Amino acid sequence: MNAHVATLVARLQEQPSHTGSLVLTLMGDAIMPRGGSVALSTILDLCAGLDIGPGVVRTAVSRLAADGWLVAERQSRASFYAIGPDRRGEYVRAARHIFGPARHPQVDxxxxxxxxxxxxxxxxxxxxxxxxxxxxxxxxxxxxxxxxxxxxxxxxxxxxxxxAATLPRLAARAWRLESLAGHYGGFIETFGPIARAAPELEPRDAILTRTLLIHDYRRIMLRDPRLPTAFLPPGWIGDGARHLCATLYAALRPASELWLDREAITRAGGLPPPDSSLAHRFADVAL
Missing domain, CATH: 3.30.70 (Alpha-Beta Plaits)
Incomplete structure (x- = not known):
């Protein structure tokens, strides 16, 4: 394992358990564009790379299924999990919020x-x-x-x-942007050091890093109201974090998709090719 990736995994182990959230990240980021279904063994394999034990993963997946986020299917002795149909709209909205441009950026x-x-x-x-x-x-x-x-x-x-002066001050108080800026600063500090090594990572390290990258970014972005430019302070740190995430994502995508091609399992065998949504992620960011 690459030293930068090992540092990210060690950092994950120091945090409270978010295994269910990590599985949601994996399903929404990597599996949804490829049909939305994958074998439990694939989820266990990836989580093993993050030093998360199989018992913890099975418990988290069972809870997600009980809440409708996933649905289980059996084939002989193997289990397969798909994105729950009643929750698919929430996956799509979250992906649009995370990967898509802000709505109406010029509103003032x-x-x-x-x-x-x-x-x-x-x-x-x-x-x-x-x-x-x-x-x-x-x-x-x-x-x-x-x-x-x-x-x-x-x-x-x-x-x-x-x-133009009053609007950012009001927005900062109403949306608590100082706290949000702190989270973005932590994200940049965590993932900035891996940017140079990202294009050279092996496929397994690439999919692990991509999962951790989007896991952290997703948790911040779901708190971010994606305000128009006029509402934000000059030099808004969220823009820098978004550019870093987009740059890393582009660098990690080829190798991580190769891992999914080779290693991920579905009821039909391998995963189908990704749909067009994958190519349009972070399309608003100039790399």
Whole structure:
């Protein structure tokens, strides 16, 4: 194992267990573009490379299946797991958020939803949160965007314009960007040193590194509201982290896909070729 990869694996072992999250990363990143199904033995093999024991992996996979994230199939004595059909939309949305460009990057106005402090319609608040709104002093705010008719009919929405200095300050407080910046800084510190070695990694090291890369980036990105440029401070560190992740991903992809071609097992034998979505990941990043 490459020394940089060994350092990443050792770092993983120092953290609280996130085996279920790692399996979700593997399925969403590597397996979904190739049909969404793979043998348990393949998952066990990859997790063994991360020093995660088979008992821990089996327990995590069983829990994911119980929650609908995966569905199990049996063939003789072998087990195969596929992305759960009821959860596939969530995998797709997460992939779009992680790998795709920010929506409406040039927006410089806000939509404000005025809430009644006594309003208990949690379903409305929940839907607004899913649409990218954040609560701020009895108001829910987001970069300007059209609302679905069902939401628009039940809330009072106004559009506001802030000057170029005020908008980033408000966004930093409302979306807690300082904490998010700290996570991005840690990501750069962790994965920056492997950038030069990445193109030369052996296929097994490449798929392990790719899994850890997207595992860490995914956990940060799912907290990131992907705000338009006008809402962000100058020199936003998230842009540097995204460029690093895209660069590493491009460098790791050929060898990691070769490992999947050679080693991953499905009910039909090997994995099918990846669909077109794989080639479009990080397409907005100039490498």
């Amino acid at each position: 106005r806000m939509t404000l939803i005025l809430l009644d402090p006594g309003d208990s319609r949690e379903s409305v608040r929940h839907r607004l949160t899913r649409l990218g709104f954040v609560a701020w002093q009895n108001v829910m705010i987001a970069p300007e965007r059209p609302l679905p008719p069902s939401v628009a009919a039940s809330v009072l929405a106004v559009t506001a314009q802030a000057n």
